[in-house]
Amino acid sequence: MKKSMFATILAAAGLVSLASCGNNDCPAEQKPAGEAEGKVLNVMCWNNEFQQRFESFYPDFVGQRKEGSITYDMLRDGTKVRFIIEPNDNNNYQNKLDAALKAQESTAADEKIDMFLIEADYATKYTKSDYTLDLKADIGLTDADLAEQYQYTKDIVTVDGKLKATSWQATPGLFAYRRDLAQQVLGVSEPADVQKELSDWTKFNAVAKKAHEKGIKMLSGFADNFRPYSNNMEKPWVEEKDGEKVVRLDPKIKEWIVTTKDYATKGYIDDVKLWSGQWQADQGPQGYEVVSGEGENQTVSKGKLTFGFFYSTWGINFTLAGNADPQHLGKVYTEDGKLDVSKSLYGDYAVCEGPASWYWGGSWLCAAKGTDNKGLVNDIMYKLTCSQQIAKSITRETQDYTNNKAAMHSIATDATYGSDFLGGQNHIALFENSAAKISMKNAGPYDQTLNEGIQNAFEPFFFGTATYQSCLTAYKSTVEEKVNGLTFASDWSSWDGVSL
Amino acid sequence: MKKENLRRSNKRIRYDKWGYLFLIPFFIVFVLFTLFPLAKTFLYSFQRYFDDQLETVGPFWCGLENYRYIFTSGANDPRSILLFDVTLTTDAHISSFLYYLMNTIVIWILGFVPQIALSLFLAVCFTNTRLKIKGQAFWKTVIYMPNLIMAAAFGMLFYMIFAQNGPVINTLAQWGWIDKANVKPLDSDELWTHLIIAGLNCLMWFGNTTLLLMSGVMGIDPSIYESASIDGAGPQRTFWQITMPLLRPIFLYVFITSMIGGIQLFDVAQVYTQTTGGMLKSSETVMMYLFNLVTVKHNYGQAGALSVILFFITFFLSVCIYLSTYKSKNMNRAMQRAKAKRLRSYRHCSATQEEMARLAAAKGE
Numbered sequence: 102m103k104k105s106m107f108a109t110i111l112a113a114a115g116l117v118s119l120a121s122c123g124n125n126d127c128p129a130e131q132k133p134a135g136e137a138e139g140k141v142l143n144v145m146c147w148n149n150e151f152q153q154r155f156e157s158f159y160p161d162f163v164g165q166r167k168e169g170s171i172t173y174d175m176l177r178d179g180t181k182v183r184f185i186i187e188p189n190d191n192n193n194y195q196n197k198l199d200a201a202l203k204a205q206e207s208t209a210a211d212e213k214i215d216m217f218l219i220e221a222d223y224a225t226k227y228t229k230s231d232y233t234l235d236l237k238a239d240i241g242l243t244d245a246d247l248a249e250q251y252q253y254t255k256d257i258v259t260v261d262g263k264l265k266a267t268s269w270q271a272t273p274g275l276f277a278y279r280r281d282l283a284q285q286v287l288g289v290s291e292p293a294d295v296q297k298e299l300s301d302w303t304k305f306n307a308v309a310k311k312a313h314e315k316g317i318k319m320l321s322g323f324a325d326n327f328r329p330y331s332n333n334m335e336k337p338w339v340e341e342k343d344g345e346k347v348v349r350l351d352p353k354i355k356e357w358i359v360t361t362k363d364y365a366t367k368g369y370i371d372d373v374k375l376w377s378g379q380w381q382a383d384q385g386p387q388g389y390e391v392v393s394g395e396g397e398n399q400t401v402s403k404g405k406l407t408f409g410f411f412y413s414t415w416g417i418n419f420t421l422a423g424n425a426d427p428q429h430l431g432k433v434y435t436e437d438g439k440l441d442v443s444k445s446l447y448g449d450y451a452v453c454e455g456p457a458s459w460y461w462g463g464s465w466l467c468a469a470k471g472t473d474n475k476g477l478v479n480d481i482m483y484k485l486t487c488s489q490q491i492a493k494s495i496t497r498e499t500q501d502y503t504n505n506k507a508a509m510h511s512i513a514t515d516a517t518y519g520s521d522f523l524g525g526q527n528h529i530a531l532f533e534n535s536a537a538k539i540s541m542k543n544a545g546p547y548d549q550t551l552n553e554g555i556q557n558a559f560e561p562f563f564f565g566t567a568t569y570q571s572c573l574t575a576y577k578s579t580v581e582e583k584v585n586g587l588t589f590a591s592d593w594s595s596w597d598g599v600s601l
Numbered sequence: 602m603k604k605e606n607l608r609r610s611n612k613r614i615r616y617d618k619w620g621y622l623f624l625i626p627f628f629i630v631f632v633l634f635t636l637f638p639l640a641k642t643f644l645y646s647f648q649r650y651f652d653d654q655l656e657t658v659g660p661f662w663c664g665l666e667n668y669r670y671i672f673t674s675g676a677n678d679p680r681s682i683l684l685f686d687v688t689l690t691t692d693a694h695i696s697s698f699l700y701y702l703m704n705t706i707v708i709w710i711l712g713f714v715p716q717i718a719l720s721l722f723l724a725v726c727f728t729n730t731r732l733k734i735k736g737q738a739f740w741k742t743v744i745y746m747p748n749l750i751m752a753a754a755f756g757m758l759f760y761m762i763f764a765q766n767g768p769v770i771n772t773l774a775q776w777g778w779i780d781k782a783n784v785k786p787l788d789s790d791e792l793w794t795h796l797i798i799a800g801l802n803c804l805m806w807f808g809n810t811t812l813l814l815m816s817g818v819m820g821i822d823p824s825i826y827e828s829a830s831i832d833g834a835g836p837q838r839t840f841w842q843i844t845m846p847l848l849r850p851i852f853l854y855v856f857i858t859s860m861i862g863g864i865q866l867f868d869v870a871q872v873y874t875q876t877t878g879g880m881l882k883s884s885e886t887v888m889m890y891l892f893n894l895v896t897v898k899h900n901y902g903q904a905g906a907l908s909v910i911l912f913f914i915t916f917f918l919s920v921c922i923y924l925s926t927y928k929s930k931n932m933n934r935a936m937q938r939a940k941a942k943r944l945r946s947y948r949h950c951s952a953t954q955e956e957m958a959r960l961a962a963a964k965g966e
Contacts, residue, residue, distance in 0.1 A: 191876040192897045199655060230655040372789075378766040546654055561880045564789055568691055571681035575881045578675050578697050582893040585651050585658075585900055594678075 139210050139473035141173075142182045145198055145217040147189040150419060151464060154269065155182070157498070158491050159484060180477060185214075192549070192583065195223060202232045205471040215472040216481070218464045219266060221257065221541065222549035227467060228258045228265035229546075234468040235263040240479045242267065246487040249505045257541040258465055266465035269486040269495070270414060271504045273535040274328060276455030277421055278409030280524065281442050283451075286312045286408065292526060296453035305456045306360070308408075309369040317406045318368075321383040323361055323563045324375045324556040325411055330357035331552060332459040337543040338551045339587065348551065348580065348589045355596060358559065358569075365563040371405055372564060375556065383407045384424035386446050413461035414502035414532060417452065422500075422522045425450060432521075448524045452531055458538040502532045509533050547584055554579040570594065639912075645905030652899035659902070667906035671698050683791050683883060697882075698890065698907065704795075705886040708870070709863030712799035716807045717855070723807075724814035725840060745808035752805065756872030759801055763787045791883040794874065798884060801869050806862075810855055817851030818844060853925040857918050864914060867892065887911065 146152070152174070156162055161177040173181035187197040201214050219227050227233050236242045247255065247264070251271045258266035276299060280290040286308065287298050299305050309319035320326060334351040341347075364370040373379040383405065412421055425446035432448040433441040442449050466486065468478045484491055492505035496512055500520050503509065512518050513533040519525035558576035561567035577589055646667055650659035675697035682689045682700075684707065695703075723744065726732055734740065747755070763769050765787075773779045787793040821844065829839050845852075867888035870879075878885030891911070894904040 196896055199652075202655070226654050232655060373765065378764050382766050557877050558881075560789060566789070567681055567881055570679050571691060571881055574675065574678035574680050577678055578882055579878075581674060582697075582890065583897045585653055585898060 138180070138476055139213075139215070140180060141211040142180060142215045142474045142477055143185060143211075143213060144182060145185045145187065145201060145214050146464075147187060147194040147218070147220075149184070149186060150415065151218055151466075152184045152186075154485065154495065154499075154501075155481070158495055159481060161480075176477075180474075189220075195226075195549075202469065205232070205469065210473045213471050213473065214469045215474045216478055217467050217469055219467055220465075220549070221272075221460070221463050221544055222552060223546060224257055224266065224465060225260075225544060226546040228260050232470050233265040234470055234472070235265065236267055236468060236482065237264055240468050240475060240482065242479065242482060242487070246483055249489060249507045250486070251504055251506060251536055251539070253539045253541050254463070254465075254504050257544050266467045267482050267486045268463055268465045268504050269492070270463060271502055271532075271536045271539070272413045272415060272460045272463035273502065273532050273539055274332075274411060274413035274455075274459040274461045275417070275452040275528070275531055275535065276409055277412050277417055277450050277452045279407075279442075279446065280449050280451050281440070282312070282317055282406060282408050286315055286317060290451070292451050292453045292531070295451070296455075299453060299455055302356075302360070302456045306363075309364065310367075312408050313367065313369050317408050318371045318383075319364065319408050320369070321371045321407045321410060322373045322375045322377070322380050323365065323370065323560055325370075326361065327357060327552070327556055328413075328461045329411055329455065329457040329459040330354065330360075332461075332543075333457055334543050337545045339545050339547050340590075346587050348547075348587055348593075350590055350593045350596065354555070358562075361559075361563055365565070370563075371407060374560070381420075381424045384410060384421055384446075385427050386425075386443055411455065411459075411461075412452075413459075413463075415462060417528070418500040418522070421450065422447075425522070447522055451523055451526050452528050454531060454535055458535045460539045460541070496529065500528070502529065502536070509536075547587065550580060550583045554583075642905045642908050642912075645901045646909045648902050648905075650900075650902045650905075663902065667902045668910075670903055671906050671910060672696055674698070675700070681881060683881075685792055698887070698910075700882075701885050701887045701890045704883060705864060705866055705888075708795050708799050708802070708866060708884070708886065709860065711795055712802040712806075713856075713859055713863065715800075716803040716810060716859075719803070719807050720810035720814050720855075723811045724818055725844065727811070727815055728818040729836075741808075741812065744811055747805045748809055750805075752868040753872045755801055755805065756869040759797055759869075760873050760875070763793075763797060789880050791880055794879045794884045798866075798870050798873055801873070802863075802866065805869075806859070810859070813851060813855050814848065817848045820851075821847045850926055854922060857922045857925070861915050861918050864888075864911065 144151070156165075156174060162182075163175050163177055166173050166175050166181070171183060173183055175181060185201075187194045198214075198217055201208075202217075205213055217227075234240055237244075242264070247267070250267070254268045254271055255264060258264065258268075278295060283295050284290040287295060289295060289298075298308055305319075312319050330353045331351075334353045336349060336351065338348060338351075339346050340349050361370070365372070371379075371383055373383065384407070410416075410421065428445065430445040430447065433444040435441045440449050466482055468475070468482070472478060486504060489505050489508045492503035492508040493512065495501055495503050496508065497518075500522070509529060510533065513527065513530040515527070518529065519527050554576055558579055559572045562569050562572040573593055580587055580589075645660065647662060647664065648660040649663040649666065650657075650661075652658070673696055676694050678694075679692045680695060680700060681691045682693045682695075682703075727734060727737060727741070761767055770779070770787075787797070825843055825847075826839060829843055834842070865888055866886045870884055870886050871889050871892065874884050876889075878889060887907075891904055891907050894900050894907060898904075
């Protein structure tokens with residue numbers, strides 16, 4: 102009796118669930134495309150940069166709501182947007198993303214990844230796979246929508262004529278320097294004048310020598326100048342030779358190794374790692390005086406001063422601005438009306454093009470295969486990456502450089518526009534100039550491993566604590582432990598830098 | 602009569618079946634989560650099986666290819682070998698695996714030596730009846746505490762404490778002991794990295810080892826100490842000639858389990874070196890290598906081969922424990938026999954007993 106009752110209840114429950122599926126909760130494929138939209142949009146990314154852009158500039162965002170341990174971004178129509186943030190270090194983001202994409206088919210509709218972000222260093226890994234949708238055919242962006250985007254931002258993510266990703270930013274790199282130090286070293290501080298002194302690597306090195314004589318470091322970390330060199334490589338990192346994937350030693354990489362070793366030996370560079378606490382402190386006012394002890398025991402020692410940093414668009418408004426003024430003081434003036442650079446460097450930095458045109462990073466949005474929110478994905482992509490109006494307001498409010506030529510040109514030519522952080526300089530005009538020169542023809546799927554690996558592995562060589570050969574072995578081990586099937590070309594261990 | 606006996610034995614309740622019943626949950630979990638993955642790992646180690654970008658290659662049979670890879674990869678390149686910051690050679694040709702194994706062992710030794718010394722000292726102090734340390738329970742809890750903290754959290758904490766702009770360097774600079782402008786970051790120095798990782802391990806495990814050794818010391822028959830003190834042996838002599846020899850079995854156990862733990866050294870090193878393995882990978886441990894092969898390279902065949910090799914190393918060490926405890930059991934039995942013999946001989950020596958009685962009587966007066 103009991104058993105049969107239980108069975109009846111089960112059957113009834115089954116019927117109810119079937120019926121409810123008939124109404125509105127069904128998987129998307131049972132309904133005509135464009136109608137069924139999931140209730141949750143899952144976005145996977147490695148930091149909160151995109152989330153901040155989304156919350157500030159997506160018109161339908163109304164606020165956050167916490168449900169259990171998850172905080173959702175709520176949209177006007179009640180759709181929830183969930184940002185899943187996985188840090189980038191040691192390929193962690195890619196690992197988590199890969200696992201999620203592979204499990205996509207067996208995951209419930211509202212748990213599926215709908216959108217994810219990728220970086221230039223590994224973009225091709227995803228754009229060449231079937232896990233990303235064609236934004237024109239599947240999502241519905243049109244050529245007209247995309248017309249104002251920089252061509253390079255489309256080229257790098259176009260595979261066999263299909264556009265697989267879209268970006269809201271272009272990331273040309275510049276050289277950010279401190280006006281007060283430029284005045285000390287070069288006698289000039291305006292960007293145009295400073296650019297004349299730094300327009301190629303020979304001149305750049307000469308300025309480094311001058312700065313050193315005044316007790317100023319030209320750059321902070323060993324890897325600071327890596328991207329300006331590596332972006333200008335002749336060919337991609339990896340080359341196919343007789344069916345083998347070979348890691349080339351590009352002349353530009355050689356040049357980076359020789360120059361950086363030279364800087365390190367002569368003391369033109371501070372011995373710090375990119376992104377370390379000290380590196381960030383080097384960008385701030387602590388470089389000035391370090392006061393220690395109290396009362397009679399108080400000692401004031403002069404810290405290290407760093408002339409400038411290679412940074413790209415996001416770095417200037419997202420990282421440098423924060424590091425330059427860690428206490429959020431804004432502009433601080435001394436009694437005689439000058440900037441007090443011992444408290445805050447806000448307003449002291451300026452940017453110039455520097456010795457090479459280069460780019461660093463950049464994030465693209467991809468639509469994941471299996472998404473049940475195609476309409477929303479289309480809307481977000483259109484509004485945040487194609488809309489001229491929103492692009493303009495992003496740049497005006499965050500000083501980020503957006504991927505819209507028309508919008509950027511109007512700001513670049515706006516005489517009243519200037520960045521307060523950069524002392525009133527219109528940096529958009531400079532970015533516009535160098536964005537046009539960016540080429541990503543050398544980008545490849547192994548770039549993150551190879552770029553990060555070489556910067557880490559060669560550090561002891563620059564420090565002077567290990568030989569080139571030992572560092573090369575460490576570099577090879579790093580690469581071999583992370584990637585399948587790469588071999589190193591023989592010139593890595595036989596060029597004249599070996600004797601350095 | 603015989604029939605009755607038989608019937609009785611049939612009626613007897615068989616308790617052993619309950620034993621098997623209670624073992625079932627363990628066996629299910631063991632088979633599912635240990636034996637099955639272990640067998641799969643063995644299987645993978647003979648297969649070519651990896652992810653290339655987003656595509657999976659294999660599994661295909663490939664014989665001993667993965668083992669060959671583990672023992673030869675990296676062996677063609679000249680490698681600097683440093684030991685305690687002294688360059689032993691700049692031209693060693695050893696495979697990455699052997700190099701990481703060497704790093705692991707060096708870090709283990711650096712941590713184990715101070716750990717065992719400290720633990721032994723504390724164990725002897727805590728068990729010494731004359732010292733009568735107050736608040737023993739409190740101190741035992743305190744020394745065990747570090748073991749409760751997650752190793753990764755500990756690693757992160759130390760990374761921050763010893764960072765170039767961290768409190769240690771800043772305080773030393775404030776005292777004027779070092780010149781901050783010229784000091785090189787500690788994590789770019791092989792010896793410091795080894796010492797900090799080893800120190801952390803020591804800090805985490807010395808409490809545990811102390812408790813183990815204490816149980817060993819307390820297991821020693823107090824009458825032996827008594828007779829030693831009657832014979833006039835001082836604390837030092839008692840330690841070296843009674844405590845140490847009788848502690849040998851537990852000592853060996855601690856030594857070998859710590860070695861097995863040492864081979865599995867992972868989280869502290871991984872977090873402290875920020876996954877890079879330190880300068881020239883001189884602080885990369887075998888487990889970190891394995892971690893990279895599985896989670897970054899996604900090469901399940903090579904990772905399988907490495908795991909099998911580690912399995913056999915651990916297996917060998919476990920056999921050592923087994924043999925040593927087996928031996929010490931035999932030794933204990935031999936010692937008991939010797940003690941009984943001695944007692945017998947005391948009984949024969951009536952003069953001594955008479956004397957003892959006289960002494961006792963004198964004391965009583």
